[in-house]
Amino acid sequence: xxxxxxxxxxxxMSLEAYxxxxxxxxxxxxxxxxxxxxxxxxxxxxxxxxxxxIRYQIQEMLRIEKIFEEEGIxxxxxxxxxxxxxxxxxxxxxxxxYPDVNERKRELARLIGVEDRMFIEVEGHARVYAIAxxxxxxxxxxxxxxxxxxxxxxxxxxxxxVKAGASVKLGCDHTNYPAxxxxxxETLSSLAGDLK
Numbered sequence: 001x002x003x004x005x006x007x008x009x010x011x012x013m014s015l016e017a018y019x020x021x022x023x024x025x026x027x028x029x030x031x032x033x034x035x036x037x038x039x040x041x042x043x044x045x046x047x048x049x050x051x052x053x054i055r056y057q058i059q060e061m062l063r064i065e066k067i068f069e070e071e072g073i074x075x076x077x078x079x080x081x082x083x084x085x086x087x088x089x090x091x092x093x094x095x096x097x098y099p100d101v102n103e104r105k106r107e108l109a110r111l112i113g114v115e116d117r118m119f120i121e122v123e124g125h126a127r128v129y130a131i132a133x134x135x136x137x138x139x140x141x142x143x144x145x146x147x148x149x150x151x152x153x154x155x156x157x158x159x160x161x162v163k164a165g166a167s168v169k170l171g172c173d174h175t176n177y178p179a180x181x182x183x184x185x186e187t188l189s190s191l192a193g194d195l196k
Contacts, residue, residue: 007055007081009073015066018059029056035190038170041179043107044114046092046150046170048191054084082134083149087196088159094118094132094148108143110176115148117174122158123166159195162188 013021029052036048047053058076067073085091094115098104115132122128130150154162162168168188171180183191 005051007051007058007077007084009070009077012055012062012073013059015063015068018063022059022063029053032190035187038181038183038187040170040172040181041177043097044172044177044179045095045097046118047095048090048092048187048194049083049085050190050194051084054080085194087194089154090120090152090191090194092150092152094130094150096144096146096148098146104146105143108146111174112141112144114144114172114174114177115150117172117177118150119171119173120152120154121169121171121180122154122161123168124161125155125158127171128152128154128158154195162192162195 012018032050032052033047033056036050036053038046038048040046058080061067061076061080062073065072067076083091083093096104096108096111096114098107115130118130118132119127120130130152132148132150134149134151168183168191169180170183172178
């Protein structure tokens with residue numbers, strides 16, 4: 001799967017070509033996704049997206065839904081391309097993971113607004129809070145969603161620090177989920193590649 005910096009209809013593989021590619025390359029794609037996954041506490045996982053992860057997601061949706069007409073392909077592009085980082089930011093799918101149904105229901109009620117309390121802190125710089133769910137509202141007065149899409153916008157100075165090797169902390173300062181972790185060097189190295 002060739003990365004081009006931009007995902008277009010022309011840059012996608014046909015269903016047949018993707019089927020062959022998928023058999024040989026699925027383990028590498030899964031490893032890439034795992035590398036870009038950051039666990040925050042026991043129940044929040046951020047999957048930082050990249051052109052590779054978004055391209056894979058689009059190709060998978062086309063394969064599963066057997067979409068081969070241009071209009072359908074364009075709808076998938078419209079849904080997923082905005083989730084790709086664009087050089088000044090990191091974008092992530094945020095998952096609130098509670099295997100037990102009753103616990104999940106209780107915790108999603110306690111964690112309303114958690115997506116807005118997620119932050120990135122580049123060593124030597126102020127915290128940057130997530131811009132969440134730009135596509136649609138994912139919570140109501142009773143509970144938050146188990147899935148959010150977040151964007152962390154980094155200043156040029158922050159991007160330069162990351163590229164120069166500064167450490168980065170991912171955290172949450174929601175009253176009911178205070179947590180932070182330093183992003184592992186190998187993960188940070190992959191994320192640094194998203195920045196211009």
